[in-house]
Amino acid sequence: MKTQKKVKKKKIEKEDILKDANSDHYFFVNDGTVLKNVLDLSKQIDKMADEVFRHHVNDMKNDFASWIKEIFKEEKLAEELLKTTDKDKTQLIILKHIIKKFS
Numbered sequence: 001m002k003t004q005k006k007v008k009k010k011k012i013e014k015e016d017i018l019k020d021a022n023s024d025h026y027f028f029v030n031d032g033t034v035l036k037n038v039l040d041l042s043k044q045i046d047k048m049a050d051e052v053f054r055h056h057v058n059d060m061k062n063d064f065a066s067w068i069k070e071i072f073k074e075e076k077l078a079e080e081l082l083k084t085t086d087k088d089k090t091q092l093i094i095l096k097h098i099i100k101k102f103s
Contacts, residue, residue, distance in 0.1 A: 031048070045087060077094070
């Protein structure tokens, strides 16, 4: 019985990381792109112009980490994102986190 509860709990966690935020909590990127979930963010970082990325992630702030922490309650992911201002590393951290959720 305990095993079934653990499996259900893990399944819920997996769905949450890819679940769309409430429309009131979508992330509006400086270039007009709208992000609904963490996977959207990962996909868009690759396409995002460097100056747009730097607008949201720099030495003074990390809007993506804040959004992930506040909206998706993914504190570990947010903490990891705060350690870098590099676009490629940011995308890699997010992808690794998603993959880890499914492992």
